[in-house]
Amino acid sequence: MTFENGYTVSVQFGCHHYCAMRDLNSGFDSWRSADAVHTSPDAEVAVIDPRGEFVVFSSTNDFVLGHVPPDKVASIIAWAASLPKDQS
Numbered sequence: 001m002t003f004e005n006g007y008t009v010s011v012q013f014g015c016h017h018y019c020a021m022r023d024l025n026s027g028f029d030s031w032r033s034a035d036a037v038h039t040s041p042d043a044e045v046a047v048i049d050p051r052g053e054f055v056v057f058s059s060t061n062d063f064v065l066g067h068v069p070p071d072k073v074a075s076i077i078a079w080a081a082s083l084p085k086d087q088s
Contacts, residue, residue: 018066
């Protein structure tokens with residue numbers, strides 16, 4: 001999701017992402033099925049700035065947070081949406 005301020009939040013879950021479903025014994029094609037409904041108790045989250053650079057999370061000094069619970073995902077989305085628009 002890219003916000004008006006130019007920041008993008010990536011929230012992903014499933015095979016190969018840093019979440020509870022990471023090691024799901026399922027082929028990629030089954031995840032892409034139109035009939036498939038998938039859930040996860042947590043997700044992988046990243047924030048990208050308007051220049052396309054990953055934002056470092058101060059809590060972990062990393063670009064990607066793994067195993068993020070839903071309330072924290074919502075907080076990260078709200079935080080990214082509230083950042084000032086890059087003036088450069």
